[in-house]
Amino acid sequence: MDFRAALDGIVAQPDGTLTPFDACSGDSAADVRNYRFRPLAADEHDAYDALVRASFSEARIFSESFLPDARTRRYGVMHIEDGLVGTCSFRDASKNEQLADHLAEHLSVPPRRIWEVNNFAVAPDHRNGTASALLLFGCALSGHRSGVDALAGVIRSTAIPALTNFGLVPTYHEPLHVLGRPDVCDFISFYDTKEEESVMYLRERAARFFYSAHVMYQIRAHARTVKSAG
Secondary structure (H helix, E strand, O other), X not given: OOOHHHHHHHEOOOOOOOOOHHHOOOOOOOOHHHEEEEEOOHHHHHHHHHHHHHHHHHOOOOOHHHOOOOOOEEEEEEEOOOEEEEEEEEEXXXXXXXXXXXXXXXXXXXXXXXXXXXXXXXXXXXXXXHHHHHHHHHHHHHHHHOOOOEEEEEEEHHHHHHHHOOOOEEOOOOXXXXXXXXXXXXXXXXXXXXXXXXXXXXXXXXXXXXXXXXXXXXXXXXXXXXXXXX
């Protein structure tokens, strides 16, 4: 099974178009085709805010300032059965000269359009798997399709290894402490969404990850069936 074609359809185009669930859905709980990444409508904002508040409160770093304002575009990962299971937001940071100068040291061309990514949160039952990966992939592909030069955000040092598997680039600087924990280091990371090679790498990594997750789920399900039959 090749997930590459499906990946384009499950991440919304700039006009909001994406493949409906009834036209393309998967056959396992780990199948990425059971998810969609899209902008959220106004009547979905309360659910978005609730998931962000719960996730960051669980990590003991929540602040009301984390919630989106009028300049923020809310996005979410929707599951075919469970509804909203992941959140993130985009905010135009093109006029942030400090951020632009920092990214210019790492990109081949100084960025003109930058989106800041915030509110990366996943419901407990969907963490560390397909939903988390689709959030990363959806953010990067959405930025690329919209002509953004780079996506940037602050992440915990402990999350860096997992996120770099999808092409996220952590930048070296003096550790920050902006996510509410003075004992944990935070770092600016980015996606180079303008460079075509970077986007090709992202697509390939995503296709391999989603395919692997699907196959491993099937193997575990088969093993459970054999064990129960014996």
